[in-house]
Amino acid sequence: MNNLHGKxxxxxxxxxxxxxxxxxxxxKNGVKVVINYNSSNQVAQELVASIxxxxGEAIAVQADVSTPEEANRLVETAVNTYEQLDILIxxxxxxxxxxxKKLSEDDWKKVIDVNLNSIYNTISPALNHISHSDAGRxxxxxxxxxxxxAFGQTNYSAAKAGMIGFTKSLALELAKTSVTVNAICPGFIETSMITEIPEEIRKQIQAKIPQKRFGHAxxxxxxxxxLCKDGAYITGQQLNINGGLFM
Structure with a gap:
């Protein structure tokens, strides 16, 4: 899918x-984007306006993808608006x-629901549409x-490890189709998650990264x-973008 225009x-x-x-x-590469958000309405609308x-073409759709019904509504809105679906991120x-020892049941369930269960919730209704694409991603x-x-992140680590295993298994199931399934594993990226870390700890983390810097979104x-444009022969893989921190 060297040309993404219209996808x-x-x-x-x-x-x-x-x-x-x-x-x-x-x-920027011609894709019509459906920007999902849960609570950041104003920011989402500003992003749509900027695109x-x-x-470019873009719409914003509110949905809590940790809930199957709302994830299904998100997919339906995208398809009803643009009459197709080629890519799901x-x-x-x-x-x-x-x-x-301090992790509550709610802390566990919420992170698993948002980070892991959400991918089932979105892929389940989206896959039939993506399968009709000449090169679904x-x-x-x-x-x-x-x-x-990571210390203090049993819930997050379990969810993200589960996402990697899910990716490999689904890639095997879809390997004979035009749909590829891959995971990207970012390292420490300059987002709000990083900027909220105390400066001294940020310095300690940065010192451990071989490239000595945080990544950019x-x-x-x-x-x-x-992966979307040139990844037709790449499936079931983990693309590590982490400055050499994990090889």
Whole structure:
């Protein structure tokens, strides 16, 4: 799918951070983007306006993708608006960091629902439409934490590791079709999750990264673009974008 012009993509959690960068990058390459958000209405609408100002096509759709009914409504809205669906980017995610001894059942369930169960909730209604595309793409935004684990993140790590396993299994099931399924595993990226970390801890993390810097959301977006545009023979893979922190 060297030419993405006219293709349609849903980006969950697409209003801010990595999701917003992905929406901008795909729109810049001719993709009609459906920006999903849960509570960031004003930011989502501003992003839509920015994309449209630059000549792209975009709409914003509110939906809590941790809920099957709302995820289904998101997909229906995208298809009813654009009459097709080619690309699904599962980017929605939250953290509720606690050491396991302090981790409540609600902290566990909410992170699993938003980060992991949401990909089932979106792919289930979307797959039939994506399968009709000449080159469908599913990209799940996982995390280096799903590969390495991290103190105080048993819930987040489990969800992201589950996303990686899900990606591999679904890729096998769809390998004989035109649909590819891949995961991107970002390292530490300059988003609100990083800027909220105390400066001293930020310095400690940065010192451990071989490239000695945090990544940028636009660099993750470039990885998504590559998989969507030139990734016809890439499926079931983890694309690590982490400055060499995990190899």
């Amino acid at each position: 349609v993509a849903i980006i969950t959690g697409g209003a801010v951070g990595i999701g917003a960068a992905i929406a901008k990058e795909l729109a 449209q100002k630059d000549g 599962n980017n929605a995610g939250i953290t509720r960091d606690r050491s396991f 599913i990209v799940n935004i996982a995390s280096i934490i799903g590969q390495t684990g 636009e660099e993750i977006a470039k990885g998504v673009l590559y």
